[in-house]
Amino acid sequence: MARYAIEYISLGYRYDSTPIFTVVLRFMGSSSELSVLILPINLNIIPQTLWSIIGKLKLQDIRYNVSFLIPNLEYITGDIGIEDYYNNGSELWLKIANTIPKHSILLALTSTGNGILYFKYLKVKGLIEKYLKNINAITVSDNELLEKTPYKWIKSIVDDILIIRAPLNHNSTPIVLEYLLQVLGVIKSETTIKLPLQIGEFKSTSSVCRLFCSRSGYIVYHVKPGERVERGQIVAEVKWFFGETLEQVKSPSSGLVVALRRNSMVKSGSLIAELVTL
Secondary structure, three states, X not given: OOEEEEEEEEEEEOOOOOEEEXXXXXXXXXXXXXEEEEEEOOHHHHHHHHHHHHHHHXXXXXXXXXXXXXXOHHHOOOOOXXXXXXXXXXXXXXXXXXXXXXXXXXXXXXXXEXXXXXXXXXXXXXXOHHHHOOOOOOEEEOXXXXXXXXXXXXXXXXXXXXXXXXXXXXXXXXXXXXXXXXXXXXXXXXXXXXXXXXXXXXXXXXXXXXXXXXXXXXXXXXXXXXXXXXXXXXXXXXXXXXXXXXXXXXXXXXXXXXXXXXXXXXXXXXXXXXXXXX
């Protein structure tokens, strides 16, 4: 059985001088050659994933150290829907970064809303490139995120970053995380876990295209998750409450629809869809 410890990281104080903490669960492996940091960006996927993977790690010997950072609601503000980054909270990530073991691999858990399962690889040192060939799913490069929070604050500490992009109602997120820990050699299993993919004919692709709206209202999609779209095709419309069309959002390139919002209400500047280019 793996040994583990609970660590509390002080993030500051509230207006009444009471402290604000975030929690890190640290599981000790048999080797210090590598560490894995698991960070849930979307809080809706924490409970099931947290208890499932903790149970797996507690019941077996693990090869490498694994840390599970549980975000504190007080440092996350804004709408975290299909975004895989934060728009603020930068100063607090400086404090958190100091507690991250060097030479870690970051696994970030994020949501594609009503989208499909895929992965984003943010190359820092290229440490896990050799493992990517074993990930039987869509895997894209998106180094633009290295300038977004929290990645820009920890990229000087971690060796590489892999972002898990899973649908919000995806009950198999714990299986996906366990699969990655198996691929990275953290845990051992007599059988290879198979990913519950919605679409599997793509192995890898080159880039990600984000679609934003410029008007506020409610969104009506003209595409479905996993659907191929052509350049200039209408992906969604922003409508006013009486049905008036305020904006048509068109695809700037051909691609595969991988992420769509679940919440139909949007404001100007909202991320409404992600495509991977073909």
